[in-house]
Amino acid sequence: xxxxxxxxxxxxxxxxxxxxxxxxxxxxxxxxxxxxxxxxxxxxxxxxxxxxxxxxxxxxxxxxxxxxxxxxxxxxxxxxxxxxxxxxxxxxxxxxxxxxxxxxxxxxxxxxxxxxxxxxxxxxxxxxxxxxxxxxxxxxxxxxxxxxxxxxxxxxxxxxxxxxxxxxxxxxxxxxxxxxxxxxxxxxxxxxxxxxxxxxxxxxxxxxxxxxxxxxxxxxxxxxxxxxxxxxxxxxxxxxxxxxxxxxxxxxxxxxxxxxxxxxxxxxxxxxxxxxxxxxxxxxxxxxxxxxxxxxxxxxxxxxxxxxxxxxxxxxxxxxxxxxxxxxxxxxxxxxxxxxxxxxxxxxxxxxxxxxxxxxxxxxxxxxxxxxxxxxxxxxxxxxxxxxxxxxxxxxxxxxxxxxxxxxxxxxxxxxxxxxxxxxxxxxxxxxxxxxxxxxxxxxxxxxxxxxxxxxxx
Ligand code: B12
Numbered sequence: 001x002x003x004x005x006x007x008x009x010x011x012x013x014x015x016x017x018x019x020x021x022x023x024x025x026x027x028x029x030x031x032x033x034x035x036x037x038x039x040x041x042x043x044x045x046x047x048x049x050x051x052x053x054x055x056x057x058x059x060x061x062x063x064x065x066x067x068x069x070x071x072x073x074x075x076x077x078x079x080x081x082x083x084x085x086x087x088x089x090x091x092x093x094x095x096x097x098x099x100x101x102x103x104x105x106x107x108x109x110x111x112x113x114x115x116x117x118x119x120x121x122x123x124x125x126x127x128x129x130x131x132x133x134x135x136x137x138x139x140x141x142x143x144x145x146x147x148x149x150x151x152x153x154x155x156x157x158x159x160x161x162x163x164x165x166x167x168x169x170x171x172x173x174x175x176x177x178x179x180x181x182x183x184x185x186x187x188x189x190x191x192x193x194x195x196x197x198x199x200x201x202x203x204x205x206x207x208x209x210x211x212x213x214x215x216x217x218x219x220x221x222x223x224x225x226x227x228x229x230x231x232x233x234x235x236x237x238x239x240x241x242x243x244x245x246x247x248x249x250x251x252x253x254x255x256x257x258x259x260x261x262x263x264x265x266x267x268x269x270x271x272x273x274x275x276x277x278x279x280x281x282x283x284x285x286x287x288x289x290x291x292x293x294x295x296x297x298x299x300x301x302x303x304x305x306x307x308x309x310x311x312x313x314x315x316x317x318x319x320x321x322x323x324x325x326x327x328x329x330x331x332x333x334x335x336x337x338x339x340x341x342x343x344x345x346x347x348x349x350x351x352x353x354x355x356x357x358x359x360x361x362x363x364x365x366x367x368x369x370x371x372x373x374x375x376x377x378x379x380x381x382x383x384x385x386x387x388x389x390x391x392x393x394x395x396x397x398x399x400x401x402x403x404x405x406x407x408x409x410x411x412x413x414x415x416x417x418x419x420x421x422x423x424x425x426x427x428x429x430x431x432x433x434x435x436x437x438x439x440x441x442x443x444x445x446x447x448x449x450x451x452x453x454x455x456x457x458x
Pocket of ligand 1: 001003004005007008046047048049050051052053054055056057084085086087088089091092107109110111112115176177178180192193194197198226227228229230258
């Protein structure tokens with residue numbers, strides 16, 4: 001569910017504006033729908049929420065950003081309204097996307113604070129460029145007003161989903177609704193852009209407020225909630241307290257998060273998560289090789305990943321392990337070391353998902369490494385079209401073959417090709433009709449067996 005767009009729509013309405021949200025997720029004719037809403041509403045400002053630049057998939061890349069140009073063209077043909085963009089994609093590559101899209105402004109950071117201020121500047125004919133947090137292109141030069149700094153999160157981090165989108169349509173596809181318990185990420189993983197979007201310092205939502213948001217979501221008919229913090233279990237005490245509050249509140253939610261750092265996973269937290277109502281977790285270990293972990297800028301060791309696996313094994317919580325292969329330091333031996341960990345430490349009932357190749361974003365450490373190693377020659381502006389980093393000590397084709405054959409040999413392992421299968425959306429709908437509850441991935445083994453029976457190699 002488009003959490004960012006809903007939060008921003010809420011904020012604009014609270015600030016006194018008349019707001020409509022057109023959710024294109026299920027639209028069959030997006031351009032026609034855009035044209036229709038512009039002619040009926042005649043808006044002064046149009047916001048575009050763009051979440052993904054691409055799908056981060058080395059083997060089957062999709063340039064999702066290419067969808068923006070036809071949208072902007074359709075808008076420009078129908079109206080003179082200002083076009084303001086925001087969302088995860090713009091947080092990562094604002095300059096390239098502003099130039100590519102031809103939009104007027106981009107909001108970088110907390111949209112619920114910055115966007116209403118920008119609207120106010122439009123209303124009062126003030127210079128929009130004076131609004132902190134706004135980026136724009138001036139004579140082909142990227143400009144950014146850096147002044148926005150926000151120290152705290154408020155309960156506005158919980159959007160009124162039912163006000164803006166067709167929640168039932170998402171639920172029919174077994175979607176969870178997103179909720180943040182904090183913003184900011186202090187870690188320094190070499191490939192990551194999270195701190196560009198959210199800042200490095202933590203901004204924590206008080207646990208009582210998290211529980212209140214959850215309660216309101218459940219009252220509005222949303223039970224499957226996913227915590228979408230950059231890392232849910234850091235700071236550890238914050239996560240633990242939230243779980244304890246949720247357990248004490250007797251709220252009957254079904255919670256998930258994919259953003260667990262193995263360094264802060266122990267039996268106490270896992271037990272607290274079970275008691276709180278978690279029904280699925282994801283641990284982003286990325287690797288277990290000390291050499292690769294160091295290359296990725298991780299601050300934990302192989303032993304800590306093994307300890308996390310032991311803690312998970314003592315619970316009944318379904319767990320998906322996420323790995324990223326091909327990064328700095330990766331060799332054939334380190335790949336085998338991670339395979340060995342999966343065989344020995346990931347419970348057969350749990351899932352391991354292995355991604356291949358590191359999507360390089362401008363401004364990251366891995367961009368520097370790739371340039372130093374002469375693997376990257378395009379300018380940072382040309383990196384909308386995905387470029388991937390591979391350790392010079394590994395052959396990408398070898399890695400792809402190894403991961404695919406490992407996934408074929410292990411029923412609980414998925415490679416990147418698994419999530420791109422064209423019938424996956426249909427599986428979600430069938431799952432819903434059968435009365436299954438998210439997460440669907442916990443049924444991966446059964447699904448893989450069924451697919452193999454009908455001849456799909458997976
Ligand atoms: C949690 C998360 C996930 C979860 C999502 C779970 C869920 N139920 O939603 C999981 C793990 C499943 C996931 C999957 C993927 N993700 Co992800 N994910 C994130 C993460 C950490 C947080 C996203 C989030 O919900 N934030 C909370 C909301 C409130 O923030 P927001 O959407 O950014 O909105 C704010 C602002 O952007 C702004 N805003 C938003 N819209 C608008 C509109 C206007 C008009 C304005 C003015 C402002 C504005 O205001 C909002 C409120 O402050 C971000 C990184 C990050 N820290 O942002 C990556 C991120 C969004 N993901 C990314 C990617 C690539 C993916 C995948 C493609 C990865 C993959 N290989 O499968 C998939 C795609 C999934 C999909 N269907 O879209 C990229 C997107 C950029 C890119 N490279 O394309 C990001 C930025 C991470 C990165 N690589 O840098 N992801």
